[in-house]
Each structure stands twice: as structure tokens, then as C-alpha cells.
Amino acid sequence: MSAVAVPKHEEAPALEIPSQNYLNDGYSIRSWLLTLDHKRIAILYMVAVAIFFLMGAAFALMIRLELLTPAGDFMEAETYNKMFTMHGVVMIFFVLIPSIPAILGNFLIPLMIGARDVAFPRLNLMSWYVFMLGGMLLLTTAIFGGVDTGWTFYVPFSSMFSNSNVILATMAAFTAGFSSILTGLNFIVTVHTMRAPGMTWFRLPLFIWALYATSLIQVLATPVIAITLVLLMLERGLGLGIFNPALGGDPVLFQHLFWFYSHPAVYIMILPGMGVLSEMIACVARRRVFGYSFVAFSSLGIAIIGFFVWGHHLFVSTQSVYAGLAFSLITFLVAIPSAIKTFNWTATLYKGSISYESPLYFVVGFLGLFVIGGVTGLFLSTAGLDVHLHDTYFVVAHFHYIMVGGEIMAFLGGLHFWWPKMTGRLYPEFWGKLSASLVFVGFNLTFFPQFLVGYLGMPRRYHTYPPEFQLFNVMSTAGASILGVGYILPFIYFLWSLKYGKVAGPNPWRAKGLEWENTTSPPPTGNFEHTPIVTEEAYEYSHLPEANVVRASTH
Amino acid sequence: MIGKFAFWPDLASTVAWKVDAIYIFILLVTILVSLGVYAAIVAFVVKYKRRSEDEIPEQIEGNLPLEILWSVIPLGLVLVMFGWGAVLFFELTTPPAEALNFYVVGKQWMWKVQHPSGKREINELHVPLGQPVKLTLTSEDVIHSFFIPAFRTKIDVVPGRYSVKWFEPSKVGEYHIFCTQYCGNQHAQMIGRVVVMELPQYEQWLKNGGASSVNTGETPEVAGARLFQEQRCVTCHQTNGIMAPVLQGVFGKEVKLQGGQTAVADEAYIRESILNPTAKVVAGYQPNMPTFQGQVTEDAILQLIAYIKSLGGAAGEKTAAVKPDGVQPTEQQPAASPATEEAPSATAKPADEEQPNVGTETPTPENSQSAPATEETPSPHEEQTM
Numbered sequence: 048m049s050a051v052a053v054p055k056h057e058e059a060p061a062l063e064i065p066s067q068n069y070l071n072d073g074y075s076i077r078s079w080l081l082t083l084d085h086k087r088i089a090i091l092y093m094v095a096v097a098i099f100f101l102m103g104a105a106f107a108l109m110i111r112l113e114l115l116t117p118a119g120d121f122m123e124a125e126t127y128n129k130m131f132t133m134h135g136v137v138m139i140f141f142v143l144i145p146s147i148p149a150i151l152g153n154f155l156i157p158l159m160i161g162a163r164d165v166a167f168p169r170l171n172l173m174s175w176y177v178f179m180l181g182g183m184l185l186l187t188t189a190i191f192g193g194v195d196t197g198w199t200f201y202v203p204f205s206s207m208f209s210n211s212n213v214i215l216a217t218m219a220a221f222t223a224g225f226s227s228i229l230t231g232l233n234f235i236v237t238v239h240t241m242r243a244p245g246m247t248w249f250r251l252p253l254f255i256w257a258l259y260a261t262s263l264i265q266v267l268a269t270p271v272i273a274i275t276l277v278l279l280m281l282e283r284g285l286g287l288g289i290f291n292p293a294l295g296g297d298p299v300l301f302q303h304l305f306w307f308y309s310h311p312a313v314y315i316m317i318l319p320g321m322g323v324l325s326e327m328i329a330c331v332a333r334r335r336v337f338g339y340s341f342v343a344f345s346s347l348g349i350a351i352i353g354f355f356v357w358g359h360h361l362f363v364s365t366q367s368v369y370a371g372l373a374f375s376l377i378t379f380l381v382a383i384p385s386a387i388k389t390f391n392w393t394a395t396l397y398k399g400s401i402s403y404e405s406p407l408y409f410v411v412g413f414l415g416l417f418v419i420g421g422v423t424g425l426f427l428s429t430a431g432l433d434v435h436l437h438d439t440y441f442v443v444a445h446f447h448y449i450m451v452g453g454e455i456m457a458f459l460g461g462l463h464f465w466w467p468k469m470t471g472r473l474y475p476e477f478w479g480k481l482s483a484s485l486v487f488v489g490f491n492l493t494f495f496p497q498f499l500v501g502y503l504g505m506p507r508r509y510h511t512y513p514p515e516f517q518l519f520n521v522m523s524t525a526g527a528s529i530l531g532v533g534y535i536l537p538f539i540y541f542l543w544s545l546k547y548g549k550v551a552g553p554n555p556w557r558a559k560g561l562e563w564e565n566t567t568s569p570p571p572t573g574n575f576e577h578t579p580i581v582t583e584e585a586y587e588y589s590h591l592p593e594a595n596v597v598r599a600s601t602h
Numbered sequence: 603m604i605g606k607f608a609f610w611p612d613l614a615s616t617v618a619w620k621v622d623a624i625y626i627f628i629l630l631v632t633i634l635v636s637l638g639v640y641a642a643i644v645a646f647v648v649k650y651k652r653r654s655e656d657e658i659p660e661q662i663e664g665n666l667p668l669e670i671l672w673s674v675i676p677l678g679l680v681l682v683m684f685g686w687g688a689v690l691f692f693e694l695t696t697p698p699a700e701a702l703n704f705y706v707v708g709k710q711w712m713w714k715v716q717h718p719s720g721k722r723e724i725n726e727l728h729v730p731l732g733q734p735v736k737l738t739l740t741s742e743d744v745i746h747s748f749f750i751p752a753f754r755t756k757i758d759v760v761p762g763r764y765s766v767k768w769f770e771p772s773k774v775g776e777y778h779i780f781c782t783q784y785c786g787n788q789h790a791q792m793i794g795r796v797v798v799m800e801l802p803q804y805e806q807w808l809k810n811g812g813a814s815s816v817n818t819g820e821t822p823e824v825a826g827a828r829l830f831q832e833q834r835c836v837t838c839h840q841t842n843g844i845m846a847p848v849l850q851g852v853f854g855k856e857v858k859l860q861g862g863q864t865a866v867a868d869e870a871y872i873r874e875s876i877l878n879p880t881a882k883v884v885a886g887y888q889p890n891m892p893t894f895q896g897q898v899t900e901d902a903i904l905q906l907i908a909y910i911k912s913l914g915g916a917a918g919e920k921t922a923a924v925k926p927d928g929v930q931p932t933e934q935q936p937a938a939s940p941a942t943e944e945a946p947s948a949t950a951k952p953a954d955e956e957q958p959n960v961g962t963e964t965p966t967p968e969n970s971q972s973a974p975a976t977e978e979t980p981s982p983h984e985e986q987t988m
Contacts, residue, residue, distance in 0.1 A: 119790075124787050124788060124790065124791075125787055128784075128786075128787065128789070195786070195787075196784075197784045201745060201783070201784070203743070203744055203745070203761060204744040204745065204784070204785060204786055207744075208710070208743060208744050208786060209786070292760075292761045292762025292763070293761070293762070295878070297762075298745055298760060298761065298762070299760060299763070332650070332659070333657070333658065333659055334659055334661065334662070335661055335662075335663065337662060337663075337664050337665075338664035338665070338668075338669050339663075339664065340664075341664065341669050362691075363747065363756050363757050363758050364758045364760070365757070365758055365760050365763050365765045368691065368692065368695050371691065372688050372691065375684055375688065375691070376684050376688075379681070379683065379684050382676060382680050383673055383676055383677055383680070386672065386673070386676040387669065387672065387673055389639060390639070390668075390672040391664075391669075393639055393642050393643055393646070394662075394665075396642075396643060396647060396650065397642075397646050397650070397662075398646075398650060398659055398660050398662065399646065399650050399659050400650060400652045400653070400657040400658070400659040401647050401651050401652055402652050403651065403652070407647070411643065411647060414639075414640070414643055415640060418636045418639055419636065422632035422635065422636055423632070425628055425632060425680065425683060426625065426628050426629075426632075428680075428683070428684070428687075429624060429628065429683050429684070429686070429687030429690075430687045430688060430690075430691035431620075431624060431686070431687040431688070431694055432621060432624050432625055432628070432690070433687075434621075434691065434694050434756055435621050435625075435751070435754040435755070435756065437747075437756060438747060438749070438756070438782035438783060439749075439751075439782065499609065502610075502625070503608065503609075503610075503611045504611055504749065504751025504752075504778060504780065506780045506781070506782040506790075507782070508784040508789060508790075509780075509789065509790040510789070510790040511790045512790065513604065513605065513778065513793075514605060515605055515606055515607045515608065518607065587661075588658060588659070588661060589658060589661050591656065591658050
């Protein structure tokens with residue numbers, strides 16, 4: 048290797064946290080709340096999202112407890128309806144959408160492309176404040192008694208019939224949407240203008256490709272939901288007849304507008320997870336990701352095709368039969384880039400050098416759940432079959448497999464993968480593996496029975512259900528308790544590791560990538576001591592990096 | 603069956619096995635592909651376990667033929683699924699012409715059903731075995747969705763619109779009806795049961811009723827004819843077409859509108875014309891019809907539509923022409939009762955009958971009084987009522 052190896056510390060095995068890093072660059076509240084450092088903003092997001100995740104999980108727990116028995120014996124129907132609505136709103140707008148982009152994306156994009164920060168650091172901080180404003184509105188909604196429309200806010204129920212805090216809740220989602228738009232905009236400009244010398248488009252890590260595609264969707268689709276929610280608020284608040292048929296409006300129009308955003312939003316939620324997986328699998332197998340350009344372009348493919356499939360949510364909504372068929376066909380086409388990714392990831396493991404550390408557990412877990420989530424999408428794309436499956440637990444199981452099994456598993460995996468970089472400390476390996484295993488087992492136990500009960504016909508959003516469906520629901524609730532333990536464990540050992548964890552050193556996995564090879568763990572405020580100059584492709588594992596060495600530049 | 607544990611839903615309609623067939627096909631394909639992929643993943647993970655800290659595996663860039671192969675094969679598979687699903691979707695959304703017409707109105711939180719014979723029930727739907735049934739559905743408030751898992755059929759029930767669903771029950775029994783579109787507080791209570799009966803039992807049930815049903819003695823057409831009088835529609839809508847368009851024979855036909863556009867006089871158009879008459883005015887008429895918004899219920903509109911349908915329409919639509927002036931105002935009501943008491947005949951298989959309209963269109967009071975006007979459109983009522 049011709050790299051100028053600059054040992055940051057003594058060669059001795061006793062590693063130390065670098066004396067100057069972004070974490071100890073000021074301890075005051077002000078130094079955090081007014082920070083312009085993308086890494087600190089990522090941590091701010093992480094704290095907020097962790098709180099929202101616990102909140103959403105608490106709602107989920109309530110739902111599962113109620114569904115343990117067929118009768119409505121744990122809470123009132125009204126309370127139950129608010130529980131699943133709040134669960135959906137919190138998890139989608141305040142956990143899934145910001146999770147990987149706003150936390151890992153914020154932290155990693157500048158580090159991965161060799162930049163000192165994102166293109167607009169102030170805008171980045173503002174995005175967080177806008178997000179928190181949305182979060183406060185959501186908390187206000189909860190305090191004033193919640194909302195009971197379902198996270199989809201379908202009219203005319205939401206605009207004319209619901210007696211809950213619809214306007215507050217939609218304001219919360221509306222506001223969080225702006226945060227999402229600003230973050231996406233920031234990332235697009237950052238990737239275009241801030242790449243280090245030599246970092247060409249086809250040398251970018253696949254995580255960057257995935258987040259770039261995600262950002263395009265955030266910028267192009269989110270305004271549509273913003274407008275739709277404003278129209279909903281106008282109808283509810285001022286009685287303007289937009290969707291309400293009694294006032295000459297069209298309720299199905301709302302569904303078109305809503306899903307025009309919300310289906311692409313599904314890809315906002317899963318594409319970043321795919322990006323994380325590409326990074327992890329390359330490191331785990333010490334291999335360049337098989338078919339790099341196919342994986343890169345499949346992200347763009349998913350993002351683009353994803354804009355034309357919204358009507359598959361409306362197969363039974365009195366949409367024209369021909370429109371339904373067109374949407375069915377286009378939806379099937381999304382399966383192709385997703386399949387390409389899965390096959391390429393599998394091929395990456397072939398003849399690799401597979402590390403059995405915690406990230407592998409998350410990779411294998413993600414692939415297992417994502418494949419099930421992906422193939423069950425084929426059932427729902429089939430128009431004639433979706434007539435039966437639509438709005439049953441089959442759909443609930445499918446999107447949890449993608450959103451939670453895919454995205455949250457990838458997010459957790461990403462946290463376990465980059466935690467040493469973010470904090471400079473290692474978590475105990477045993478607990479990391481245990482958490483991944485518990486999540487995998489608990490998840491399948493929770494959601495697989497829902498496919499079965501869905502095909503039997505159990506509708507979603509039911510507070511009570513016929514007794515013959517109970518067995519499946521008991522399994523779900525039992526699985527959820529295991530899943531809950533799997534999710535709570537990382538909170539404990541991550542916090543523990545901050546003080547007691549082993550010092551990680553710059554590159555504990557001996558991974559390729561500027562964030563691992565060219566800077567310390569945790570990185571300094573300006574990210575790199577020297578601006579990296581990139582001379583090699585991504586994942587060039589033929590030059591295996593050393594664990595405790597920080598390069599001045601590449602070659 | 604309701605209340606019985608099962609791993610597989612009942613197959614109680616003629617399309618159920620077709621839906622199951624495609625489900626099983628996709629299930630087999632996806633299990634095969636997923637297990638293949640997952641077996642490969644596990645095998646690679648086990649086989650290529652890292653042997654030393656410094657191990658550098660062989661670097662493989664990619665393989666174009668492989669990429670093409672694993673794009674084209676899935677594409678072929680999903681196209682098969684698409685094509686098969688599309689054919690099935692067409693079948694599910696195209697009711698057979700001879701289907702019995704039922705009307706369903708959803709409201710928070712109940713289903714109101716009206717049979718072709720005029721029988722009404724709530725949260726229950728009794729249907730005869732082996733008869734195609736066409737439901738025309740609408741909602742009084744929010745969006746609902748009418749789902750019968752055992753029939754593998756579902757359709758959203760949208761306020762301000764008519765949706766259509768059909769099925770042909772193939773197995774006697776009781777099955778769940780669920781509302782699957784979240785509709786508020788008691789969404790989970792908006793359930794009911796569909797009861798599939800042998801034809802003789804069904805006819806018996808139509809006569810004797812059930813606990814939750816009401817026999818008004820009026821078919822939707824009769825009720826519509828009555829409303830047509832009561833609401834004074836008849837004042838302007840006469841056969842001469844001087845004041846307002848002639849409704850005889852208009853159903854399902856294209857009508858010319860002011861401004862040169864055209865509209866098909868279907869359920870949605872008639873509904874709009876009753877509630878918002880100035881929206882699409884027929885060419886040659888003044889927009890002087892008052893709105894009936896708030897004066898007629900969704901049920902009443904459906905009855906008016908049934909009546910206008912019975913006045914005849916486009917080819918293919920079965921007609922039972924009745925002149926509105928053939929119906930006298932409400933005092934003719936009693937005359938309707940004896941006619942509808944014979945309603946079971948409406949359920950006879952249309953194919954067995956000479957008259958194509960038997961089975962869908964039900965007797966109207968006019969035939970018993972044989973107004974002279976009905977002569978010019980020979981109607982088949984007689985044999986139904988007598």
C-alpha cells in the first residue's frame with residue numbers, strides 16, 4: 048500500500064478516544080442546540096427519533112394487548128382507534144421517514160464523500176427545528192386527546208365526521224414534511240457539489256446513491272402531501288367543498304393525492320435501508336458489492352417507477368378498472384429493481400470472507416424479512432387477488448415486513464455498524480447479536496400470523512374481531528413481546544457503551560470508505576484533518592485497511 | 603363458517619377458487635424463489651466464514667449475463683402474475699347481465715340491504731344459491747367497504763358514488779360481512795352475515811321474513827314510482843317532453859347536454875341530476891329543476907333510479923317499460939302489495955324464462971291495472987304477477 052499511514056495514536060493496543068472530536072467540542076446545551084455540525088445534528092435527530100420510537104412502540108403495545116382477546120375488553124373503541132392512528136402517524140412521519148436519512152444520512156453523507164459538512168449547515172439545523180416543531184404539534188395532539196382517523200386521514204371521515212384533533216395532527220405531519228423536504232434538498236446539493244477530489248459518481252458508496260434517490264423523492268413528492276393536507280384542513284376548518292361529496296367534492300380524489308405522496312414515501316422509508324445494507328454487506332464479506340452499477344441504478348429505478356404506482360392502493364376504491372390494471376402492471380415493475388438488489392447482495396456473499404460480528408446478524412435478518420416483505424408485495428400487486436386482500440391484515444403484515452423488518456432492521460444494523468464511528472466506543476458483541484436474533488424471531492412471530500389471518504379475512508383497524516381469529520392474534524401479541532425486548536436491549540447497551548464500552552479505534556471492522564479510513568472515531572468537528580483525495584473505487588477490499596490507522600489521504 | 607376456526611377461508615362463491623388458485627400459484631413461486639435465495643445466503647455465510655483476520659477474498663466485480671438473467675426471469679414471472687390477475691380482476695368487476703339487483707346503503711355503522719322483491723334487512727344479506735347477485739352500493743356518510751371473505755369480494759362504498767359488486771354464491775352457509783374501510787368509532791361493529799340458502803328456502807324466507815328484516819311489500823321499482831309521484835317529479839317529467847326530458851327509455855343511453863357535451867344516463871348521472879340538477883342540463887331544456895338535496899335519502903334515490911331503469915333503456919339493459927302516468931298517486935299503494943307478495947318468482951333463473959327481464963326487474967303495480975299507455979311497450983309483467 049502506498050498510503051501514507053499516519054498513526055493517530057501510539058501503536059500500542061491501548062486505544063484512546065481522540066482528544067479532539069465532535070463530541071467534546073463544547074458541552075453546553077447551547078453548543079448542541081445551535082450546532083451547525085452535521086454529526087451533532089444527526090445526534091439531535093437520534094435522540095428525538097428514539098423518543099418518538101418509544102412513543103410509537105407504546106401505542107403498538109396497547110394495540111397488541113387489546114387484540115389478545117376478541118372482545119373489546121381492554122379499552123374503548125374510541126381509544127383503540129386513537130392508538131392505531133397515533134401509532135401510524137408517529138412511526139411513519141416521526142420515525143421511519145427521518146430514521147436513516149436524518150440520522151445516519153446526516154452523519155455519514157459528508158464523511159463518505161469527503162466533505163467537511165453538508166452544503167447548507169444552517170438549513171440542516173433548521174430542518175431539525177422544523178421537525179421538532181412538528182413533533183411538538185404531535186405531542187399537543189396526544190395531550191388534547193389524540194386523533195382517530197387512521198394515519199391515512201381519509202375523507203370525508205377526517206374532514207366532516209371525526210371529533211378528534213384532525214387539524215393538529217395534520218399540522219404535525221405537514222410540518223414534519225417540510226423538514227423532510229429541506230433535508231432532501233440539502234443532501235442533493237451536498238452530493239452534487241461537495242464530493243472530495245477524485246470522488247466521482249461511480250466511486251460513491253451505494254449508501255449515497257440510495258440516499259440521493261431518497262432525497263429526490265422527498266423533494267418531489269412531499270409537497271403534494273403538504274398541499275393535500277392543507278386542502279383537508281381547509282375543508283375541515285372552513286367547510287370548503289373539496290373532497291366532501293355533500294359539497295360537490297370527490298373523496299376518492301383525496302386518496303389519489305394522498306397516495307401520490309405516500310406510496311413514494313414508502314420508498315423514502317426503504318431505499319435508505321437498502322443503502323445501509325449495501326455498506327454493511329460489503330464490509331461483512333470484504334467484497335465489492337456485486338454489480339455495483341446495477342445496485343446503484345436500481346435505487347434510481349425504484350425512485351422513478353415509485354412515482355407511478357400509487358393507484359394500487361385504489362383497486363377497490365371505485366377507480367376505473369383500466370386504471371387499476373395499469374397501476375397493477377407498473378407496480379409489478381418495481382419488483383424488478385428490488386429483485387436485482389437482493390440477488391446482487393446474495394452474490395456479494397459468494398466467495399466472500401464473512402465476518403461473524405454483529406453486523407452480519409443484522410444483514411442476514413434484514414435479508415430474511417425484506418425478502419418476505421418484497422414477495423408478499425406481489426400478491427397485493429395482482430389486481431384480482433388484491434380485491435380480497437385489500438385492507439386486511441395481509442396488508443398490515445406486508446408493510447410491517449418492509450417498513451419494520453426492512454427499514455428498522457437496517458437502521459438498527461446501521462447503528463450497530465457505525466456506532467463505533469459515532470461514539471468511538473464498542474458495544475458488547477454478545478448483546479448486539481442477541482438483539483438482532485430476538486428482533487428476527489420476535490418479528491416473524493408477530494407478523495407472519497397476520498398474513499394467515501389476513502387471508503382468512505380479518506380486516507385491519509378492528510377493535511374487536513370474530514373469535515375464530517384469536518389464535519393468530521395471540522401469536523402476534525406473544526411475538527410482539529419478544530420483539531419489544533429485542534428493541535429495548537440496544538437502548539440499554541448503547542447507553543452503557545458510551546461510558547464503559549471498549550474504545551473502538553478508527554476502523555474496528557477494517558472497513559473501506561473515507562469515514563472509516565480517513566478519520567478518527569469519533570471524527571473531529573471538521574471531519575478530516577486533510578481533505579481526502581480519492582483514487583480508488585468504492586469497496587476496494589483488495590487493499591485491506593488497518594484497524595488503527597488513519598490515512599492522510601488515499602494513495 | 604362463522605365462529606369456526608380454520609386455516610383457510612371458506613370457498614362460497616364461484617370466483618373463490620379462482621382467487622385461491624392465483625394465490626397458491628404466487629405462493630409457490632415466491633416460496634421457491636425466497637427459499638432459493640435464502641438457502642444461498644445461509645450457505646455462503648457458512649461456507650465462506652472468515653478464516654483469518656487478514657483474509658482478503660477474491661474480488662468479483664459483477665457479471666452482466668447474470669444480471670440480465672435475474673432481471674428477465676423475474677420480469678417474466680411477474681408478467682404472468684399480472685396477466686392472470688388482470689383477467690381475474692375483469693371477471694370480478696364485470697357483473698353478469700342476468701344478475702339479481704340488490705341495493706346496499708352503508709352508514710355509520712350498519713349495512714342496509716334491499717332485495718329485488720322489496721324486502722329489506724339490516725346487517726344481513728340473504729341470497730339464493732347459484733344465482734348471480736349484483737350489488738349496487740352507496741354510502742350515506744363516510745367511505746365504507748363491503749367485504750365478504752368467503753366470496754373473495756370487496757368494494758369500497760363511497761358517498762356520492764355508486765359502486766358495483768357481484769358474486770354467485772356456491773355453497774350454503776353463513777359467512778362474515780366486514781366493513782374494511784375504517785369508518786369511525788364502531789368500525790369493528792359494522793359487520794354482518796351473508797346467508798346463502800337453497801332457492802326454495804330463500805323463497806320461503808322472503809315470504810316469512812326474518813328477525814332483522816322488514817317486508818315493505820314494495821319492490822324498489824314500485825317504491826320509486828311512488829316517490830316519483832310524491833316528490834312531484836311527474837309534474838314535469840312527462841312523456842311529451844315539453845317541460846323536462848322524457849325518462850322513458852333513457853337509462854343507459856347517451857344524452858346530449860347543453861354546450862354540446864354528452865353524458866351517459868347511468869346511476870351516477872341520475873343521482874347527480876336529482877341532487878344537483880343544474881350541473882348537466884339536457885340540451886333543449888332550461889335549468890329550472892329544483893334540487894332534491896336533503897329531501898330524498900340515499901335509499902330513495904336508489905329507488906328512483908330503479909324506477910327510471912324500469913322505464914326502459916339502452917339495448918342490453920332489460921326493460922320493463924312503465925309509463926309514469928300509468929301510476930296513480932299513493933292510493934294505488936295497496937295494489938302493489940299483492941303483486942310483490944309473489945316476489946319469489948323474481949328469483950327464478952332467468953335463463954329458464956322466456957322473458958329475458960324476469961329475475962332482475964320486478965313487478966310494478968301498473969300491470970295489474972293495465973294502463974292503456976303500457977300497451978305500446980309490450981311488457982312481460984303479467985306472467986310474473988299472476
